[in-house]
Amino acid sequence: MGLLERCQELFKTPNLYEVLGVKKDATEAEIRRSYYKVSLKVHPDRAPEDPLATEKFQVLGKLYAVLNDEEQRAIYDEQGVVDEESGILRQDRCWEDYWRLLFPKITVQDILEFEVKYKGSDEEREDVIQLYVQHQGDMDAITASALCCSQEDEPRLCSVIQAAIDSGDVKAFPAFTREGEKKKKARRKRADRERQEAEEMQKEMGVGNQEDSLVMMLQQRQKSREKNFNSFVSDLEAKYSKKSGKPKRAKK
Structure with a gap:
């Protein structure tokens, strides 16, 4: 099942922007901040009562990886499809590590x-x-x-x-x-x-x-x-996490 189908199944919409609650013209910072807030709500450690928390968290990671990649986002915006063969969506990726790389704990x-x-x-x-x-x-x-x-x-x-x-x-x-x-x-x-x-x-x-x-x-x-x-801390982590943590775009 593709990313858009999984979004429909888990979040009741196949629209990547709607899942995050942002507009199509949202800035990179707005998308990053919304990803943090939505993913925090379904983080397996924070939402143990949700049996689908792990799946939702992983799907959100893939969703953000697409919108955070200039080329992949352009394809999605223009054609409404996601390149499922892209290296950024590889199945063996640890989305918890990806999330923590983006949002390291602040001191x-x-x-x-x-x-x-x-x-x-x-x-x-x-x-x-x-x-x-x-x-x-x-x-x-x-x-x-x-x-x-x-x-x-x-x-x-x-x-x-x-x-x-x-x-x-x-x-x-x-x-x-x-x-x-x-x-x-x-x-x-x-x-x-x-x-x-x-x-x-x-x-x-x-x-x-x-x-x-x-x-x-x-x-x-x-x-x-x-x-x-x-x-305070949630907003600070979301908006001001270290820029060096931004992953590089995967090569095809």
């Missing part, structure tokens, strides 16, 4: 270094504006999804958004421009609670250095926002 030091470069950058601005449009101005959702975001960062993010509104780059969503003080206070209270719980966890476990504190903060944040898939 606390990686996070610390990234945060310094990211905050205040053009990249952060683009991400914040994208989140603003995606969530139609809902600051609860924006701050929960933004990378490297704490309560102290909110005024800065609001300034970025307001500047984009003033310049006409984005529309003014009422959820942002008319947000009430009650909702803002609730968000601050929630952030304070997360910080306090993280501090209490630190004391209980007897940790006190910067790296341990950051780990505790991230763990508590993810616990508090467990329903939000765009957790």
